[in-house]
Amino acid sequence: MSLPDRNNPYNFDDFLDWRQSFDYYRDDPFIQQVVKHFCGDQWETVDQAARAISKKVSFRWRDFSDAIAFPEKRPYVMHYDGHHHRIDRIVRPFEIEVMEREVFSERLFSPRTPPWVKLIKMYLIYQNGEACISCPLVCTEGLVATLEKFADTPETRCILKHCTEGIDGEFAIGAQYLTEIQGGSDVPANLLEAVNQDGTWRLYGTKFFCSATHADYAVVTAKPAGSEDIAIFVVPSWLPGNKEKEIRNGFTIDRIKWKMGTSELTTAELTFNGAVAYPMGPFDRGLANVVGIVLTLSRLTVGLSGAASMTRASREAGKYCEFREAFDQKIGMFPLLANQVRKIEKYTRRTTAGAFKLYRDFLTLEGGLKGGLKTDEPERARRKRIDVRELILLQKITATWDTTDILRLAISVFGGHGVMEDFSCLPRLFRDAAINELWEGPRNVLLAQIHRDLQRVAEWYPPEKFVHSILSGGKKALIEQMSSEISDLVAYPSLLDLTPETLAVCERWDNFCHRLLHRYQDIALEQVEGGSK
Ligand SMILES: Cc1cc2nc3c(=O)[nH]c(=O)nc-3n(C[C@H](O)[C@H](O)[C@H](O)COP(=O)(O)OP(=O)(O)OC[C@H]3O[C@@H](n4cnc5c(N)ncnc54)[C@H](O)[C@@H]3O)c2cc1C
Structure with missing residues (x-):
C-alpha cells in the first residue's frame, strides 16, 4: 500500500555514500586477484603501487574528472593575446592542469617504473574516463617508445628525458x-x-x-x-x-x-x-614504425581503457541494483535485470583478465615492439610477434565494441537516471567509449589488416597454428573448430571486391574475430579464477 506523502522522503544517500567512499583498488578483490595472477613475482610491488595511487585516483582525481566534464568547463583556443600576437593558447580549467601535473609526476614512462606498475596505474586512472588525461598518456607512451629506439641527437635525447624523467620537475606531454x-x-x-x-x-x-x-x-x-x-x-x-x-x-x-x-x-x-x-x-x-610501435601501443592501451570503464560501470550498476526498489522489491531481483547485470559483470571480468594476459604476452616479446612483419628473428620469436600484434588488434576492436554495448546496458540499469550527466559518470564514459572505437584505427580497417597480416605470414605461420597458439589452454574441440574456420576465411583471397561472396565472407570474418578474442579472454578469466597459468 502506498499512501500520499507531500514530504516525500526519498533520497539516494546510501548509494552515494557507498560510491563516494569506494577505493578502486582496495575495495575490488577481483582486480587484486588479476594482479596476483598475471604480475608474477612482481605482484607485491604492483599491489603496493596500486594501493598508493588508488587513494588519489578514486577520490581526488575522480572528483576533478567529474568537475571538468560540465560544458562550461570545456577547453577552448584563444588565438591572439591583447597585443595581437598569435598565441593559440589552449585554455583549460584549473582542475585539469593540477590533475595532469600530478598524474604525469607519477613518472609512468621512466625506465625506473616497472611496466606492470605503469599498467596498473593506467588501468586505475582510466576508470575516470578520458578526462584530458587518458589520450595524452597513451600518446606520450608512444612518443617515448619511438624516441627510445631512435633518439640520436641532442634535441631528441632532451625530449626523451623531458618525457621520462622530467626537466626541472616538469614532465612533458x-x-x-x-x-x-x-x-x-x-x-x-x-x-x-x-x-x-x-x-x-x-x-x-x-x-x-x-x-x-x-x-x-x-x-x-x-x-x-x-x-x-x-x-x-x-x-x-x-x-x-x-x-x-x-x-x-x-x-x-x-x-x-x-x-x-x-x-x-x-x-x-x-x-x-x-x-x-x-x-x-x-x-x-x-610507416612500419608508426604502425608497429606508436599505434600498436595506443591500441593496446585503448583495450585496457575499455576494461577500466566497464569495471566502473559494472560496479556502480551492480550496487544500484542492491539499492533501488521498484514494485516493492530490489530491482536486482527482477530476472530480466539480473541477467543484464550478469552480462555486464561477465564482460567486465573477461575484458579485464584478457587485457592483463595480453600485456603479459606483450612483455615477453624479445626485443620489444618492432615495425613491420618481417624480422630476422628465429621462427618461434616471429610467431610470438604475430600472436601479440594480432591480439592487440583483436582486443582493440572487440573491447571497444563491447564497451559501448556494456555501458549502454549499465546506463539502462539506472533507468532514467542513467542518462543524467550529473547523476553518474556513465553517460560521459559511454561517449568516450564511442570515440575509443574510432581513433587508433576503426573496426573495419583493423579487421582488414588482421586478414592481410595472416595471409602474408601464412607460409611460415598457418592461421590454424595461430589459433592453436593464442587459445592454448582452452577446450580442444573449440580450438579445432575455430582453426578450421580461420583457415577457410584467411584462404579467401581479398576482402576488397564488392561481390555477394565477399560480403558474406566479411560478415563471417567480423563475427569470427569477435568470437576469437572472446575465447582468448575467457581462457584468461578461467586462469585467473582457477589459478592456473
Ligand atoms: C575524437 C577523435 C580524436 C582524434 N584524434 C586524433 C589524433 O590526435 N591524431 C590522429 O592522427 N588522428 C586522430 N583521430 C583520427 C582517427 O584516428 C581517424 O578518424 C581514424 O583513423 C579513421 O580515419 P577517418 O576518420 O578519416 O575515416 P576513414 O578512413 O574515412 O574511414 C571511414 C570508414 O571507412 C572504413 N574504411 C576505411 N578504410 C578501409 C579499409 N581498408 N577496409 C575496410 N574499411 C575501411 C572505416 O572503417 C570507416 O568505417 C581522431 C578521431 C577522433 C574521432
Missing part, C-alpha cells in the same frame, strides 16, 4: 598527429610535406585531427619533399624558450572540433608553416 582531411585510415595518402632547409627539417601543410593539442611534443607523419615515404618526426609545440612567450613552433591551431565524447580534451585542426621537426628513424621505415 605527448600527442600524435597522423590524420589528414582526406583520411585517417589511409596514412600512406598523407600529404603533409617535410622539407630540409639548411640542415633543418620543416613541415608544411595541414593535419585535421590533432588531439591533446596542449601537448609539448607531437609524433607527426609527413612525406619528405619529392618522396612517397611516410616519415615520422617529433615536433615540439614550442622551441626552447618560447613556451613562456607563447610563440608556437611554426604552426597554427585553426579550429577546435566540437565532438561527441572525450570533450575535456581538445581535438584540433592545424596548419604547419615551417614547423621545426626532428626525424625519428629511417624515412623508408616510417
